[in-house]
Amino acid sequence: MLMGLSIAGCEKKIFADDPGPLTFQVDLVAGEIGSVQDPIPFTHESFTLVFNVSAIDDKGEIATWFNDQVHVRVNPRGNLIKGQQLWFQMNNGVVTDVEVALKDVHGTATVWFEHAASDEQNGNYATGLSPVITAVNPTIRNIQEVEPGKHQTSALRLDFVEVDLVGRTGIVTGVTNDGFYMTDLSEVDYEYSSMFVYNHSRPEVEMGDRLVQLNGTVDEFYGFTELGFPSWKLEGTAPMPDPIMLSDDMVDLDDEMEKYESALVEIHDVTVCPMGEGFATYGQWMVSLAPGGSGCASGHGLVNIVSAYTIIDLDPAVIVGEILPRITGNLRYHASATPNWIIYTRGPEDIDF
Numbered sequence: 001m002l003m004g005l006s007i008a009g010c011e012k013k014i015f016a017d018d019p020g021p022l023t024f025q026v027d028l029v030a031g032e033i034g035s036v037q038d039p040i041p042f043t044h045e046s047f048t049l050v051f052n053v054s055a056i057d058d059k060g061e062i063a064t065w066f067n068d069q070v071h072v073r074v075n076p077r078g079n080l081i082k083g084q085q086l087w088f089q090m091n092n093g094v095v096t097d098v099e100v101a102l103k104d105v106h107g108t109a110t111v112w113f114e115h116a117a118s119d120e121q122n123g124n125y126a127t128g129l130s131p132v133i134t135a136v137n138p139t140i141r142n143i144q145e146v147e148p149g150k151h152q153t154s155a156l157r158l159d160f161v162e163v164d165l166v167g168r169t170g171i172v173t174g175v176t177n178d179g180f181y182m183t184d185l186s187e188v189d190y191e192y193s194s195m196f197v198y199n200h201s202r203p204e205v206e207m208g209d210r211l212v213q214l215n216g217t218v219d220e221f222y223g224f225t226e227l228g229f230p231s232w233k234l235e236g237t238a239p240m241p242d243p244i245m246l247s248d249d250m251v252d253l254d255d256e257m258e259k260y261e262s263a264l265v266e267i268h269d270v271t272v273c274p275m276g277e278g279f280a281t282y283g284q285w286m287v288s289l290a291p292g293g294s295g296c297a298s299g300h301g302l303v304n305i306v307s308a309y310t311i312i313d314l315d316p317a318v319i320v321g322e323i324l325p326r327i328t329g330n331l332r333y334h335a336s337a338t339p340n341w342i343i344y345t346r347g348p349e350d351i352d353f
Helices: 140-144 254-258 277-282
Strands: 002-007 010-015 023-030 047-056 069-075 087-089 094-103 107-114 127-129 133-135 160-162 170-176 179-184 194-198 209-221 224-237 264-272 284-288 302-306 323-333 341-344
Touching (some): 277 284
Parallel strands (some): 302 341
Antiparallel strands (some): 069 087, 069 107, 107 127, 170 179
16 A cells, blocks of 8 residues: 655655565674773774674564665764765575775764665665664864865764863863864874864853863854854863964965864964955955065965954054064864955954054
8 A cells, every 4th residue: 555645745655565674683793893891993994894684574583575675874973984885685684794884983873774765665764773883082183184175074074072082181272252262282283183162152161271071063164163052061271272373385275274273373473464355344354474465465375364353442454564473363264255264363462563
């Protein structure tokens, strides 16, 4: 019997007499899945698990009459590698030695086998889950580090993460009206060690506060990685890190700048360029790191500054052409800005005149 249900112009077909199984039994044949006491490492690299899968009928027995395909996926935290086979043919209710290649698994996850619908089959969406995979939580670096040329996205985008801060030193380096910047000081080179925590309102944190717990959902805002809907726990304080020094050549290289996204950075002896369209609309004003301010005309060594929220009395339009000895602040990226990289000052102490 076939029943049809139309919703908003779309037809959803429900096969009431679909001969699919009740569930699937998923047995691990090979590979490491870890445990609460001994989790597997977090990795962006591929690792493979091998399963035997059996279709189970409503009597709890193998459905030897079942000859259809099952679809594989991983939930809720992890990814199948690119090119992973997604459909496996079951014959006489079984399929053996199914290889599933995963990456980016963190916390707990399971591999799902499902009698899903496709162009070739109806599917009753019976599902079977693998034993639980338990992996180490990701560090800030694991969240931020990307392959060259892919600086506008995180491998863990849309994942809820529990950031690994065990035995590490996470410190608040800047506070805004909608969140705060933090850095994991345990990364000795400070590369990929910082993140903006988007709180929707001003958080009750101060610069120098030490984070011992941080959770949230990874997302991208115009190419800028954020941790949204966060929760955190503070415990004591820690020394503020020295700012990362930026050069005129460096600011033209997105892959190099990405290493310090959200970090505390500093630029020296910069020339204030004429105000552009971004100043009137977004309060962004450009400076040139190139010697003699030549970048204002050539487009080399430019970075945007946003100071309107923290240095209210400063009108950069009246200091065009001047050389500023120092500007410090937190580094952001915005895909629609020109240039894309922006330093947000934290207060009057962040600019020397």
